[in-house]
Amino acid sequence: xxxxxxxxxxxxxxxxxxxxxxxxxxxxxxxxxxxxxxxxxxxxxxxxxxxxxxxxxxxxxxxxxxxxxxxxxxxxxxxxxxxxxxxxxxxxxxxxxxxxxxxxxxxxxxxxxxxxxxxxxxxxxxxxxxxxxxxxxxxxxxxxxxxxxxxxxxxxxxxxxxxxxxxxxxxxxxxxxxxxxxxxxxxxxxxxxxxxxxxxxxxxxxxxxxxxxxxxxxxxxxxxxxxxxxxxxxxxxxxxxxxxxxxxxxxxxxxxxxxxxxxxxxxxxxxxxxxxxxxxxxxxxxxxxxxxxxxxxxxxxxxxxxxxxxxxxx
Amino acid sequence: xxxxxxxxxxxxxxxxxxxxxxxxxxxxxxxxxxxxxxxxxxxxxxxxxxxxxxxxxxxxxxxxxxxxxxxxxxxxxxxxxxxxxxxxxxxxxxxxxxxxxxxxxxxxxxxxxxxxxxxxxxxxxxxxxxxxxxxxxxxxxxxxxxxxxxxxxxxxxxxxxxxxxxxxxxxxxxxxxxxxxxxxxxxxxxxxxxxxxxxxxxxxxxxxxxxxxxxxxxxxxxxxxxxxxxxxxxxxxxxxxxxxxxxxxxxxxxxxxxxxxxxxxxxxxxxxxxxxxxxxxxxxxxxxxxxxxxxxxxxxxxxxxxxxxxxxxxxxxxxxxxxxxxxxxxxxxxxxxxxxxxxxxxxxxxxxxxxxxxxxxxxxxxxxxxxxxxxxxxxxxxxxx
Numbered sequence: 001x002x003x004x005x006x007x008x009x010x011x012x013x014x015x016x017x018x019x020x021x022x023x024x025x026x027x028x029x030x031x032x033x034x035x036x037x038x039x040x041x042x043x044x045x046x047x048x049x050x051x052x053x054x055x056x057x058x059x060x061x062x063x064x065x066x067x068x069x070x071x072x073x074x075x076x077x078x079x080x081x082x083x084x085x086x087x088x089x090x091x092x093x094x095x096x097x098x099x100x101x102x103x104x105x106x107x108x109x110x111x112x113x114x115x116x117x118x119x120x121x122x123x124x125x126x127x128x129x130x131x132x133x134x135x136x137x138x139x140x141x142x143x144x145x146x147x148x149x150x151x152x153x154x155x156x157x158x159x160x161x162x163x164x165x166x167x168x169x170x171x172x173x174x175x176x177x178x179x180x181x182x183x184x185x186x187x188x189x190x191x192x193x194x195x196x197x198x199x200x201x202x203x204x205x206x207x208x209x210x211x212x213x214x215x216x217x218x219x220x221x222x223x224x225x226x227x228x229x230x231x232x233x234x235x236x237x238x239x240x241x242x243x244x245x246x247x248x249x250x251x252x253x254x255x256x257x258x259x260x261x262x263x264x265x266x267x268x269x270x271x272x273x274x275x276x277x278x279x280x281x282x283x284x285x286x287x288x289x290x291x292x293x294x295x296x297x298x299x300x301x302x303x304x305x306x307x308x309x310x311x312x313x314x
Numbered sequence: 315x316x317x318x319x320x321x322x323x324x325x326x327x328x329x330x331x332x333x334x335x336x337x338x339x340x341x342x343x344x345x346x347x348x349x350x351x352x353x354x355x356x357x358x359x360x361x362x363x364x365x366x367x368x369x370x371x372x373x374x375x376x377x378x379x380x381x382x383x384x385x386x387x388x389x390x391x392x393x394x395x396x397x398x399x400x401x402x403x404x405x406x407x408x409x410x411x412x413x414x415x416x417x418x419x420x421x422x423x424x425x426x427x428x429x430x431x432x433x434x435x436x437x438x439x440x441x442x443x444x445x446x447x448x449x450x451x452x453x454x455x456x457x458x459x460x461x462x463x464x465x466x467x468x469x470x471x472x473x474x475x476x477x478x479x480x481x482x483x484x485x486x487x488x489x490x491x492x493x494x495x496x497x498x499x500x501x502x503x504x505x506x507x508x509x510x511x512x513x514x515x516x517x518x519x520x521x522x523x524x525x526x527x528x529x530x531x532x533x534x535x536x537x538x539x540x541x542x543x544x545x546x547x548x549x550x551x552x553x554x555x556x557x558x559x560x561x562x563x564x565x566x567x568x569x570x571x572x573x574x575x576x577x578x579x580x581x582x583x584x585x586x587x588x589x590x591x592x593x594x595x596x597x598x599x600x601x602x603x604x605x606x607x608x609x610x611x612x613x614x615x616x617x618x619x620x621x622x623x624x625x626x627x628x629x630x631x632x633x634x635x636x637x638x639x640x641x642x643x644x645x646x647x648x649x650x651x652x653x654x655x656x657x658x659x660x661x662x663x664x665x666x667x668x669x670x671x672x673x674x675x676x677x678x679x680x681x682x683x684x685x686x687x688x689x690x691x692x693x694x695x696x697x698x699x
Contacts, residue, residue, distance in 0.1 A: 037467075041672075077676070087679040090407060091630055095676035098627065102668030103355075109663035110359050224617040228475065231409075235468040278483035285472040285479075292464045 006143035008259040013144070013151050016255025018043070018212040020154040022233035023240065023247035024161045025071075025205030030242055031165060032198030033178035034082050035306035037093025040230025041100025042071040042206035043213075048104035050211025051118040051221035052111060060127045060215045064150075064208065067215075071207020072200045074100055079199035083192050086308035097230075105223060118214075118221040127216040148216040150208075157205070161244040174198055178302035181309035191309050206230065235288060242301060253291070257284035337633050340684045345631070345645065348674030352666055361662040369659045370652030378532040380651070386608060388647025389541040390415070393600035394625025395632065395639035396545075396552050397593045401452075402634045403556055404589035405569035410455055410470025411597035412622025413477035416615075417451045418444035418601025420484050423612040426502025426605065436505040437606060441544075444602035445595040451477065452594015453587055460583035466590065474618060482614050497614035508540040508606045539607030546640070548596060553636040555592070565589050597622065624650075627675050646671065 022039050029036040046067035054063025078096050081087035105116050112118055127148045135142035165171040174194055176184035181191045213229070214221045233247075236254060240246025261280045263269060353363030374384050394411040401408035421444035431439055455473060458464040488499045504513055514520045515534045524531035556562040567575040568585045576582045600621065605612060628646050632638025653667035677684060 081676060081680050081683075085680040085683040087682070089679075091679035092676060094623070094626060094630070095672045095674075095679060097623070098668050098672030098675060100672075102665045102672055105665040106355070106359070106663045106669060109665065114661075114663075227617040228471070231467075231471045235471060238465055238468055276483060276486065278479045278486060281479045281482075282476050285475040289458070289464075289469060289472050292468065293458065293462045 002140055003138075003143070004263065006140045008256065008263050009144045010147070011259035011262050012252060012255040013147055014217055014255070015258040016251040017148075017151045017154045018209045018217065018229060019233045019236055019251040019254060020158065020248055021150075021209030021212055022206045022230055023236040023251050024154075024157055024244055025202035025209070026234055026237040027240070027242055027244050027247050028161060028165070028174070028198050028205070029202035030237065030305050031178045031302055032174045032195050033181055033302060033304045033307070033309065034079070034195050034199050035089040035093065036075075036078065036199065036202050037090050037234065038074070038078050038096025038100070038230075039093075039202070039206045039233055040226065040228070041093075041097040042074050042203045043100075043210035043230040043233070044226045045074050045100040045104050046071040046207030046210030047214040047226050048108060048118065048210070048221045049207070051121070051214040051219075052108065054125065054211075054215045055119050055121055055220075058125060060121065060125060063215050064127065064211045067211030068204040068207040071210065072204040075200050075203020075206070076196075078203070079196045082199065082308060083195045086310055089306050089308070101223075101226075104221070108221065116223050121215060121219040123219075126219055127212075148212075150212040150216045153208075154212065155248070158244050158248045165244065170194075175302070177309070178304055181304050185309070185311065195309075206233075209233065238301075239288070239292060242305075254284055254288065257287050335681075335685050335688050337681075339688070340681050341631060341633065341638075341678060343684050343688070344674050344677035347677050348670050348672075351673045352670035355669055356662060356666055359662070361660055366656050366660055366662055366666070369656050370649070373655040373659075374648045374652035378529055379535050382533045382536040382538040384644070384647040384651045385542050386536060386538060386647075387651045388643040389539075389545050389607070390600045390604045390621050391625045391628050391646050392542075392545040392640050392643030393548055393603065394597050394621050395628035395643055396548055396625075396636060397452075397596035397600070398622075398626045399629040399632070399634040399636060399639055400552055400556070400596060401589045401593035402629065403562075403569045404565040404585055405572065406456070406459070406466050406586060406589055406593075408452070408455075408470060408590065408593045408597075409467050409622070409626070410452055410473050410590075410594070411600075411625055412618050412620070413470065413474035414448040414452050414594040414597035415601040415604075415621045416474075416477040416481050416618075417448040417594075418598030419605045419612050420481055420601075421447050421598070422506075422602040422605035423499045423502065424484065424488070426506035426610075427500050429506070430503070431505060433505045436503070437508055440506055440606060441599060441602050445598045448598020448601065449591040449595035452597065453591030455594075456587040456590025459590070460586045474622070478615055478618055481612060485612060485614050499611045499613075501610045502606065506606055507610065508603065509537050509608075510534070510539060537608045539603070541603035541607040544599065544603050545643070548599065549636040549640055552596070556636070561588065597625075600625070624671075627671055630675055630678055 022043050026036055026039055049070035050063040050067030053066040054060045057063060074096060078092055081092040082089045108116050108118060127150050129146055129148055131146050135146065165175060173184065173189045176189060177191050177194045185191050210226060213225055232254060236250035237247045239250040261283055264275060264280050265277055356363040356366050374380050394415060397411045398408050422440045425440045425443055429436060429439060451473060455466050455469040458469045459466045485497055485499055489497055492500055494500065511520065511534065524534060556566060564580045565585050567580055568582050572582050624646060628642035629639050632642035649667050649670060653664055656662045657664045
């Protein structure tokens with residue numbers, strides 16, 4: 001019994017981590033008033049760059065940082081469109097979702113002899129587990145807390161982003177840009193600059209999120225690795241009412257559903273409760289829908305979210 | 315959230331010319347820039363971009379067979395594009411075409427095999443059930459938005475995944491029931507096929523006729539099917555509903571300003587539901603046509619196939635206009651089919667096409683940048699004079 005709970009908790013933490021990074025990115029961008037539907041594409045390029053650079057450099061941390069930078073660079077394009085050229089942010093985000101995965105697979109084929117999978121990292125070249133060996137093997141604490149560094153970083157970042165948004169001058173300015181850019185502008189805040197920084201930070205975090213998948217949860221990049229997680233992170237952000245801690249809980253819930261699916265899919269459990277794997281796989285998504293309907297009610301976005309701020313227009 | 319159309323930008327605002335830039339010019343320019351950037355990426359990676367585009371051009375237009383394939387590739391994208399464009403006119407963002415397409419495909423594959431009906435009726439039955447099922451799937455997202463305020467982008471993403479696993483569940487059940495070795499459903503019956511002359515073309519008489527008609531023979535080598543006819547009909551129907559009916563007027567009114575529409579006595583919640591349901595029916599029809607016309611079965615899916623998102627991009631390039639969707643779809647058909655050939659001919663990764671498509675959409679999103687560029691160009695001309 002304890003084993004099972006430990007297993008589910010452990011997988012929950014592992015699977016929610018990439019989502020937490022990415023959802024935090026979305027939270028920052030949208031609080032600054034820029035919708036970022038391109039998180040999926042930024043996450044994918046991050047997953048590729050993380051695994052590719054990690055493999056070439058022989059160090060997962062270099063890969064992880066490079067992934068963040070790659071996500072940030074892609075986000076710069078989104079910022080250029082959304083902030084400088086007042087583009088339709090949703091459309092620009094959709095474009096990023098074509099460019100990110102397209103570029104990832106293109107580069108993978110160019111760099112790795114035509115393959116869309118990057119070469120696997122050996123076990124000692126993945127992101128390490130800081131608490132490995134601290135607890136007895138297969139004990140409760142070992143199953144739950146013996147996680148990759150990325151897991152701890154993600155939870156630290158939840159706190160950091162919360163602090164940034166609600167307890168720093170920059171955070172106040174950032175939220176002002178999302179709520180009422182004209183008022184922010186009148187008070188001398190450089191709305192465009194704040195939004196550029198926010199969007200790039202969101203890309204950085206989404207890139208980290210992708211790498212948290214490709215150099216920690218698994219050991220390489222492959223085409224279907226991210227498929228949809230960027231969108232799930234967006235759902236988590238909205239579900240979490242555009243707040244970092246809310247997004248974290250939503251990601252944990254989604255990770256828990258995923259953990260439950262993996263648990264129920266184990267052969268020893270299947271022999272007791274046989275449920276077709278396809279039906280099991282639906283659970284997280286059905287659960288999210290039900291929760292959205294019953295518990296959350298109307299989620300309210302920052303009021304100027306998604307609307308390009310134009311100084312000149314009335 | 316605007317309706318995604320490249321708005322006409324008044325250049326007077328920008329302080330130089332009085333001329334307005336038409337959306338068509340903006341779109342064509344976006345396509346051009348998308349191709350240029352794709353070319354630069356190819357060149358940086360060490361491939362000859364001119365050769366690559368030449369391969370795409372030759373690989374799309376040099377034989378009747380190639381043109382037929384381009385149309386076959388374009389068909390589902392035109393219809394999912396219409397699906398997105400329709401809901402978009404009501405201000406809704408239908409990311410769910412992906413899942414609605416799958417629902418339609420499931421219905422077509424199951425009914426196409428298990429129903430026993432005469433030819434035309436069989437097709438109509440598949441189409442009707444597929445569209446209704448997908449309308450329910452899409453309408454559900456509309457209902458959740460109207461009744462509970464659940465954002466349609468989230469609900470449709472969730473519904474897309476549920477549809478994908480439903481597809482896999484149906485395939486596994488049927489595979490077991492029919493004792494098949496591969497994770498697919500059995501081929502649909504010939505009465506449900508919409509491929510042109512599907513049976514006749516392989517008969518002795520058909521073979522003989524094809525022997526003396528090389529042009530038609532080349533086209534009949536492909537699974538060229540009635541799907542494109544359906545797509546064109548749907549485009550006209552969508553245009554008609556939106557522009558010539560009360561329902562369409564109401565849907566568009568909600569899209570322009572839902573508060574004004576509500577004040578004007580339009581039932582906004584009902585409009586949202588109908589908009590998503592009709593959008594769903596269209597995406598479902600795309601799935602039906604795809605199965606009846608081309609694949610003839612459904613298989614287990616590891617990830618979504620992208621018909622919904624590709625269609626979305628077609629609609630954006632086509633300014634969410636029904637006829638723009640047709641052109642957008644054909645452009646995508648060209649890029650996707652022609653682009654699949656550069657891998658063999660040049661060894662250049664096919665994924666360059668997704669980069670090109672993404673860049674086109676990216677430029678379409680920025681009418682302001684495009685107008686500025688045109689403006690610069692015109693100013694340059696004036697200096698010359």
